[in-house]
Amino acid sequence: MSLHTHVSQWLALDQAGHTLPQGLYVSREAFEFDTQVMLKSVWLFACTVAHVKQPGDYYLFEMAKTSIIIVRGRDGEVRAFHNSCAHRGAKVCTALTGSSPRLTCPYHQWTYGLDGRLLAARNMPDGFDKADHGLRPVALENIGGLLFVCLADEPPTIDRARADIAERVEIYNLDRCKVAVQEDLVETANWKLVMENNRECYHCDANHPELLKSLSTSGFGKGLPGDDMAATQGERFEAYLDAQHAAWKEAGLYTHLVEFPDDSWHRVIRLPLAEGVHSQTLDGKPASRLAISSFPGTEDSSLSVWTQPNSWHHFCHDHAVTFSLTPLAEDRTLLRTSWLVHEDAVEGVDYDPENLAAVWRATNAQDSALATLNHAGIATDGYRPGPYSLEEKLVDAFKTFYVDNARAALALKEASVTP
């Protein structure tokens, strides 16, 4: 018998081109399923190499019942471990970030190396072998400086994503960046609604004045001002983008759109900024004096990376912004936004943190209010799945990724339980 009977029924009721059945958005059962099954079957964005720059630097990635220490070893490698002492289970690391030559549990001082091996444990009985009591490792991949973890016993292949993302992102040199600003926002909505909100700009015109200043409506695939999506199916926009791409290509920038190839989980696209704009800032000027990009010229575009199921990233010539999303409850989602600048940039001299964060801080707050409304309405008896518009094809792509992976993870789990 399945522990996830209702989830299975709801997944079966999913309709093409429509939002999900209510239970998948608002029930405790779906939250348990998502965090214990579905999200453990895929790669999740955790943080960047800029979050763990030096040996001994660590960062906690936490989601529901998951707490993972991401730590840079003495050999410069970044590794991931479950954050639970092998003695009596206490959390070994308690701060979100820190730095330490060893990992020592605060409770009884069991001490681990940065590679997870148990180094010291007092007064244990005969027969106790330290080699059996290290911190348990978690799969981690470094893709162009973006760090992904996976909790599956057999993580899915990541080669295609690695290749597509790394070669486009590497010109922004994340290993030479530092985290200048980081903010947490707890949204009152299911994590899938926060994702759906991120995957369309159908809501942008009426809700995001700051964002439209830097990106214009073409920034997120809405077509050009004046386009009638229903009539043109975006043809005029495609032609416009083709022209832009030709220019970028000539300048030496990668331009090919990668959009969730072969049911994969990544999308990479270079998008034009609004006319006269050079960075995602309120005034369109760079937020930091020091470039992070190796590109020798001036970029009038930005590179965006979207990954399923929990992140998106924007790379400008002078700074990068990364967004990671983790479910806290069926109606609570943590959005963590990190603004990265060159490691040598000096706060107050080379960049102003308020200016750096202004566009996305405002946009996040606006999106959070919309996601709250969305969740609140879906949670009522009056809700029925509704149809996506032509401007919501990437919402549909996310929903489909969710449903496909949820079904696969559920099938795998039930196969492992059945005798």
Add this chain to the structure above:
Amino acid sequence: MSLHTHVSQWLALDQAGHTLPQGLYVSREAFEFDTQVMLKSVWLFACTVAHVKQPGDYYLFEMAKTSIIIVRGRDGEVRAFHNSCAHRGAKVCTALTGSSPRLTCPYHQWTYGLDGRLLAARNMPDGFDKADHGLRPVALENIGGLLFVCLADEPPTIDRARADIAERVEIYNLDRCKVAVQEDLVETANWKLVMENNRECYHCDANHPELLKSLSTSGFGKGLPGDDMAATQGERFEAYLDAQHAAWKEAGLYTHLVEFPDDSWHRVIRLPLAEGVHSQTLDGKPASRLAISSFPGTEDSSLSVWTQPNSWHHFCHDHAVTFSLTPLAEDRTLLRTSWLVHEDAVEGVDYDPENLAAVWRATNAQDSALATLNHAGIATDGYRPGPYSLEEKLVDAFKTFYVDNARAALALKEASVTP
């Protein structure tokens, strides 16, 4: 198999003349049953016509997973709709009250008429028909200015209640009233305990000094001062009421007691005020200079309407007070009290809001403290259903209404599920 196995068992254990089994008062399962099944099978009081006076005025009636927009159309009719956009489900109206020529979803600006029809939706695919995507209607009845909604597929008959209530209430002209004061009180008790508390004055002597000033003990069927209920069975009180009724009848006021006829859900009674008292105020004087009643003389009585399962109302010559109750959780109940005066009465000139609300504000707070104690004690292992006193026959009537309708709704639901 039933989703409500325990509820079914608890209902079977109910004893005549006694409080309910513990689970029906304190369990999450009973809360889910009450709000998803039982309370959807009956008519619920939502608000008054004074809450939606003009075309475009709306009011949200919310209870657990229910959110309903009550809105007055351009034709003057009041209608009710589920508050969830047919696109991606967001709440269309978010404030408790407001006014708008159309109902526009804040997320993607889908726009509905005041009659619920979808008027505008951008960039939808071929084959999309606006006629299929209006707001979903909910049954609504206007009874003498009191608005009731019902979420059942086939709402129960309401004719008898309409006749009994409307003809008695209409002299108070609610369509010429406005809401002068409105207050929300979240009680830490199950909604059925808040109702039980409302249905007896066995607790009044020791707990409600303000209320007793205006109503005296006879106000809620306790009998006259000095009566021994156990000995006289209220005979002396009946004789007293008969004399009062004769006087009111001669003056032209309806006087006949209507008390939950034929297992119906309403009780209407004219009750004497204390000697020298003309309104439910601390000093016994009218709270507003402008009368709402069409009755030409001076009333030394008030009209009270109690409905199962969630409201009560008191009508004085100069003002009316309505109480609506909605469950928020198994141990949280929202009591919303609205004080209505004549629409032309000017605050600070014709009435003082503090004076208007004083008696019932104090009484509500006292009752809330008692309901908290009641719930807390019932939630303990020590609780066993106990016997109602002779002064609690209307508590028993409420409990019986609850049990009868819960059983019927459960039977209906299970019949619809069984193949």
Add this chain to the structure above:
Amino acid sequence: MSLHTHVSQWLALDQAGHTLPQGLYVSREAFEFDTQVMLKSVWLFACTVAHVKQPGDYYLFEMAKTSIIIVRGRDGEVRAFHNSCAHRGAKVCTALTGSSPRLTCPYHQWTYGLDGRLLAARNMPDGFDKADHGLRPVALENIGGLLFVCLADEPPTIDRARADIAERVEIYNLDRCKVAVQEDLVETANWKLVMENNRECYHCDANHPELLKSLSTSGFGKGLPGDDMAATQGERFEAYLDAQHAAWKEAGLYTHLVEFPDDSWHRVIRLPLAEGVHSQTLDGKPASRLAISSFPGTEDSSLSVWTQPNSWHHFCHDHAVTFSLTPLAEDRTLLRTSWLVHEDAVEGVDYDPENLAAVWRATNAQDSALATLNHAGIATDGYRPGPYSLEEKLVDAFKTFYVDNARAALALKEASVTP
């Protein structure tokens, strides 16, 4: 079919010498089982006679769904009753402590004697018999002034514990004490983790500077400074204790260690204080000028009583400290600490409350932080049961007591349910 299927499975997975399976620490199901089954099968420490000194004094012992009135009768006897009115179930007593010649329900003034009998109830129907509607009694035992309650239909035998504890504790004359300070601390951890923390000093060196001042490391069985537990198995410590015991015995103090005999639930031990220390205070001096102990000489030791599953107590020459622990939720535990001094001691003259409470107030706060870490780590996916050290044998004893009694209570419950 069991209501506690998972608990049963988790209990079966328990490993000797290791912490419990995750579910027993963090799940709602285990919390329900613990508070509704396991903890109702054993004796629980509630408070002391000093909490109910005079006839009419009462004290509420509350845990999850349990609320018990502990009240001293006119005859001087202390009794316990369920705190739920026999009328409509309201709590009769609402304050933690109070004093009253009778117990009157605030809702409808039903009135009970201090012996639980119903004395008054107005306007009840014919056939109502007050004798059938008293407060329901709960088993209570007074052991040397420590009050224990048990909610089992047939409480387990208590004779051995009574004998062992009473004869050692009685020299501290709790019936001549008063509560000088009482503090509640809500720990963010499962109650069993708060207990485990209490049963070892493996964590003391790095975490409890104040406590070590008065107790030294030998205070809680850690051995002497310099001891290597793994090598000596505590032999040197045993010899040291033997010498101390000889001295105490000669002085006339009970010295024999009683350590959970025959799977019983109590441990009594006299332990040396640090050199030059005479009380568990920051400066080692008595906290109160008036002795509570009848022992004529000066004690350079303290008597400690630990009981399974929810209390511990320390008795010094001048004061006593008692700790009671009650689960509030799977991850919330109430620790209530009471400091007792001689009833004639005058605050500000004979004792300073801040000084009296300083050592254990600081130690409680430190332990609470550790229990929080412990629970948080166990609640993650990374947790696996880990091995106890040689210094954690009393943790293992608590865990074993828990598992044994949980299994027995579960078997008894299922036997009573099965037809």
